[in-house]
Amino acid sequence: MYKYDEYDHAMVAARVAEFSDQVKRRLAGEITEDQFKPLRLMNGLYLQLHAYMLRVAVPYGTLDSRQMRMLAHIARKYDRDYGHFTTRQNIQYNWIKLEDAPAILEDLASVEMHAIQTSGNCIRNISSDQWAGAAADEITDPRPWAELLRQWSSFHPEFSYLPRKFKIAVIAAAEDRAAMRLHDIGIQIIEKDGVHGAAFYVGGGMGRTPMIAPLIKDFVPLEDMLSYTEACLRVYNRYGRRDNIYKARIKILIHELGADEYRRQVEEEWAHVKSLGIDPPKAEFDRIAKQFALPALDASAPDAIDRSDPDFAVWVDQNVAAHKVPGHAIVNISLKPVGGIPGDAGSAQIDLMADLAEKYSHDELRVTHAQNIVLPHVRKADLYAIWQELDAAGLATPNLDLISDIIACPGLDYCSLANARSIPVAQKIATRFSDLGRQKELGELKLKISGCINACGHHHAGHIGILGVDRKGTENYQLLLGGSGAEDVSLGTITGPGFDEDGIVDAIERVTDKYLAERTEGERFVDTFRRVGMAPFKEAIYG
Amino acid sequence: MVEHLHSDGEEPCVTLDAFLQQSNATAVRLEPDEDARALIPHLDRLALIEVAFPKFRDGRGYSSARILREAGYTGELRAQGDVLVDQIAYMKRCGFDTFAPEKALNPADVEAALSRWPEHYQTAADGAVPIWKLRHG
Numbered sequence: 049m050y051k052y053d054e055y056d057h058a059m060v061a062a063r064v065a066e067f068s069d070q071v072k073r074r075l076a077g078e079i080t081e082d083q084f085k086p087l088r089l090m091n092g093l094y095l096q097l098h099a100y101m102l103r104v105a106v107p108y109g110t111l112d113s114r115q116m117r118m119l120a121h122i123a124r125k126y127d128r129d130y131g132h133f134t135t136r137q138n139i140q141y142n143w144i145k146l147e148d149a150p151a152i153l154e155d156l157a158s159v160e161m162h163a164i165q166t167s168g169n170c171i172r173n174i175s176s177d178q179w180a181g182a183a184a185d186e187i188t189d190p191r192p193w194a195e196l197l198r199q200w201s202s203f204h205p206e207f208s209y210l211p212r213k214f215k216i217a218v219i220a221a222a223e224d225r226a227a228m229r230l231h232d233i234g235i236q237i238i239e240k241d242g243v244h245g246a247a248f249y250v251g252g253g254m255g256r257t258p259m260i261a262p263l264i265k266d267f268v269p270l271e272d273m274l275s276y277t278e279a280c281l282r283v284y285n286r287y288g289r290r291d292n293i294y295k296a297r298i299k300i301l302i303h304e305l306g307a308d309e310y311r312r313q314v315e316e317e318w319a320h321v322k323s324l325g326i327d328p329p330k331a332e333f334d335r336i337a338k339q340f341a342l343p344a345l346d347a348s349a350p351d352a353i354d355r356s357d358p359d360f361a362v363w364v365d366q367n368v369a370a371h372k373v374p375g376h377a378i379v380n381i382s383l384k385p386v387g388g389i390p391g392d393a394g395s396a397q398i399d400l401m402a403d404l405a406e407k408y409s410h411d412e413l414r415v416t417h418a419q420n421i422v423l424p425h426v427r428k429a430d431l432y433a434i435w436q437e438l439d440a441a442g443l444a445t446p447n448l449d450l451i452s453d454i455i456a457c458p459g460l461d462y463c464s465l466a467n468a469r470s471i472p473v474a475q476k477i478a479t480r481f482s483d484l485g486r487q488k489e490l491g492e493l494k495l496k497i498s499g500c501i502n503a504c505g506h507h508h509a510g511h512i513g514i515l516g517v518d519r520k521g522t523e524n525y526q527l528l529l530g531g532s533g534a535e536d537v538s539l540g541t542i543t544g545p546g547f548d549e550d551g552i553v554d555a556i557e558r559v560t561d562k563y564l565a566e567r568t569e570g571e572r573f574v575d576t577f578r579r580v581g582m583a584p585f586k587e588a589i590y591g
Numbered sequence: 592m593v594e595h596l597h598s599d600g601e602e603p604c605v606t607l608d609a610f611l612q613q614s615n616a617t618a619v620r621l622e623p624d625e626d627a628r629a630l631i632p633h634l635d636r637l638a639l640i641e642v643a644f645p646k647f648r649d650g651r652g653y654s655s656a657r658i659l660r661e662a663g664y665t666g667e668l669r670a671q672g673d674v675l676v677d678q679i680a681y682m683k684r685c686g687f688d689t690f691a692p693e694k695a696l697n698p699a700d701v702e703a704a705l706s707r708w709p710e711h712y713q714t715a716a717d718g719a720v721p722i723w724k725l726r727h728g
Contacts, residue, residue, distance in 0.1 A: 055722045058709045066707050070677060073700075079677075086648060087677055169648070199712045199722070205684035206657055206715065209650025285654050290623075324661060326714050328723035335726065 049112055049412060050195050050339045052160045059202065060157045063164055067091045068150035075147070090170055090208065092163030093149055097464050100144040103166040104156060108176035108194040108218070109137030109415040111161075116402035116413055118159045120395040126152055131398065133383060133391040135455060135506055136215070137175050137415040138166055142462050164202060169210045171201035171281070175217045177225045178416040181342060182424040184372045187239050190220040192337040193246075193273060196328065200274050207281050211288035212296035214281070215253075226417060227533035229261045230254055230509055232298045233280060235273070246273050250280055250310070251302030254503035258539050259299040262307040264314065270333075272318075275326045279318035283310065342373070342425075343410035349375025349427050360435050362484070363446040368431065371424075379409070379423040379434060380416070382445040382453060386482045389471050390456040391419030400441045408434055417533075418455055418494075420448070450487040451495055451560070452478040455506050459499030459516065460523070466499035468516025468523035469549075473497055476553050481560075490560055493573045494532070509533035511574040512559065513540040514552060525552040529559065529585055530577045538574075541582060543589055555589050562588035604641045620671075627655035634664045641691070644672035653685045660686035660716035676700045680707060686716035 052060070067087070074084045088094075092103040104119065111119075119139055123131045126148050127141040134140055144152070156162055166173055174194040181189040197216060201207070207214070217226045220237035228234035234249040245267040252261030268276045284298045287305075302310045351374055355361040369378040381401060384390050393401075401421055405413045408430045409423035416422060426434065438444040447453045454477065457463065459470030474497055481487055496510030500517070507513030513528035524546040531540030547555050560573070562585055567576045577585065604620035605613065607629060618639035621627060630640065640659060642652040656668055667689055670682045674692040682690070683705060690696075711719045 053726070055710055055725065059712065059722075062708050066704075069703065078697075079675075083647070083675055083677070169650075202712050203681075203708070204713060205681035205711075206653045207650070208681055209648055209653065209678075211650075282654055286651055290649055290651075320661070324714060328721075329727060331727045332723040 049110060050107075050191075050336060056160070056199075057157075060160075060162050060164070063091075063162065063203070064150065064153045064157050067153060071146065071150055086168055086209070088149075089168035090165055091149070091153065092166035093144070093146070094167060095464070096142065096462055097460075098462070099142065100146050100149070101140055101142050101462070102144040102149060102152060102163060103134065103138050103140040104161060104163045105166045105173040106137050106139060106161075106415050107198050108174055108180070108191050109178050109417075110180075110191060111413050111415070112411045113402040113406040113413070115159045115161055116405065117399055118155060118161065120398035120402070122152055122155060123395040123398065130392055130394045132389070132458065133393065133415050133419045133421070135417050135419060135457075135504065136166075136173055137178070137417055138173055139415070142458070167213075168208075169212050169214075170208045171204060171210075171214045171216065174198050174201070175215070175226055175231075175417060177219045177221060178414040178422050179225060179369065179378055179424065180220070180414075181340060182371050182376075182378050183221055183223075184370050185223055186221040186372075188220045188237055188244060189337070189340050190218040190237055191340050192333060193235070193237065193270070194218045195336050195340075196274065196333060197277065200277070200326075207285055210281075210285055211290045212293070212298075214284075214298070216277070222535060224533070224535040224537070227506070227509060227537075229537045230258075230506075230533055231261065233277065234261050237270070238267070240267055245269055246276075248276065248280070250314075251299040251307070253297050253299045254506060254508050255297065256294060256501040256503070257297075257300065258503065258508040259303060260537050260539065261299070262302070264307060264311050271327055271330065272322060274328070275322045275324070276314075276318055278326055279314045279321045282317050282321065283313045287313075343412075345373040345376055345410075345425060346427075347374050350429050351375050353428050353431060357432070359439075360432055363435055363444055364431060366446040366450070366488075367444075367448045371426075373425075375428055377426050377428050377431060379426050379431070380448045381421040381423065381438060381443050382447050383420050383443075384447055384453050384478065385442055385445045386452060386478045387475050388478075390454050390474050393421075397441050397443055400437065400443070404434055404437060418453065420453070446484065447487060449492045449494065451481050451490055451493040451512075452487060453494075454478060455494075455496040455510070457498050457500075457505035459497075459505075463499065463504075465502055466516070467501075467518035468499045468525065470497045470499040470505055470516060473514060473516070473525065473549060473552060476549065477556060480553050480557065489564070491572055493560070495556075496531075506533060507531070508539045509537070510540060511572070511577070512556060517546065519546065523549065525549065527552060527555055527559070527589070529582065530574060532574055536574070538578075543582065543586055545590075558588045559585055601639070604639065621652075621655055623649050623651040623655075625655075627658040628662075630659065630664075631662045634659070634662060634666075637664070637666050639667045639669060640664065641669045641671045642687070644670055644674055647673040647675050647678055653681065656682070656685040656687050657716045676704050680704050684711065684715040684717045684719070
């Protein structure tokens, strides 16, 4: 894991001091709310329906037990004893007082954490593969590159007042676990003729105009990654639309220019930018990469798992993934208990996950974009002990990637942008499908719910997506089918007229019944949908 | 040296269009939607480039400033308009050396803002040595 050196500490400390000063000037009335807003947003503070919300960055979703315990401490001391893990691998707290914010940021800084650029029209937290460094299918660990990008993008003087927010993901596996092509920039580290390079996909995103990022450059030499990114951003900062907030994301610029013209402009800018000495030398990459070295795992650890406890065996089959080192496994902890709030965890649960990481996972945890937690480096021989502790804390729901492993935004229960509630719909769906045998029969089924058109709940990318809208003052839910945020990326299509809160649950049941009737051997829901198309599903839903 | 206010009695800035048609002007004003690169052939006869910030949230002027400095412009580069104390440190990093805020800034706040950052993560237009270079000597 990356450890701060004196420079990193000094930069975060300067930011805390700066923001404390800004809060003081705001509370004294020296700056207006309009002037303060972008400053607090760039420090992760949103003004929500009931209170301030603080979003804390978990860079590329990686943290250690000490940091995880600090997240529990903040929940206990400054909030209502819980936090909400987000689709950008961050955590947010919903009940924060503005005057507490500087103290919270100081607490975070003491464990090398911050809330820098988790909001605002700047480069946001860099996201990555939650199995980075552990997955059997990756060609290298993408996180050193994500860390290099984190430092480059932190307090970037040219790109802190962009037309709109800017999200970057970095992956290095063929399987895309980070929704890479639905980012403003998705970087995939690939191998060509034995050499690693970066494929740049630019201009993806969800929101009200969802787009899959086109490939802008198939192979950027890794040592040029920052200058190429800088060129991509400069073209956007200069020419991205600023006349309409809904058309200000880079995806609109690229859509309007066309990928070829955008590529040409970036190439022209890059030819210039590359000469400015923006890219750090290999020594800096090596310094960072060394800190992400795989922990010393015993490859001769026993590979067998005692499956005599049937409940444990069910959990192993669903929530445990292959590790690249024999005798080891990746544990996925579901934060989606039936009837719970997707992504929420109480302080005691957060502490427990920290304890497990310290004891069993070489002190590492990951946050996933699907709002779950990962213990990346676990001995198979320890799985049973881990499961027992998770189970006792309500954290052993064996539903990873099943219909009840729902991504949901906070919705109208918290968010000032929302048109409809997301959480109660997620709870009703999970309850309707609570029978695990039924969920397993349905297989991999990614269900994603957004409470408004901004799509924080990734509904466009759900095999089944739900979009909450306001229809003449009542909450109405549209149903989308066929999206995916993975390597088979696609955008969902709306089925037809929307439903009320109970109607949407019934509609999903008709859709899943239709899938079971139509599927052929080995087909996931989304495969069947792609093969047979919308018509049979539409008929099943609307008659 | 960073000056916080521009001096009186200087030559007024002309618009970019006027400048490109009028060979004797030495001061030009660049609006956010104007291409800073149009000035590159004329940098050696310019003493002042004023970059307009009609709204502080419009960040195009930061790129304009860097482009001009990267092209070798060494004259005065002024940020004018909705220039607030919480933006001037980044403006300075992008190459601005003078500020003409519409609303006067508190000098103590300016001093604090400009001395806030001990080092910088990235190369910009202020000549600061980035942290990665400090790490590796």
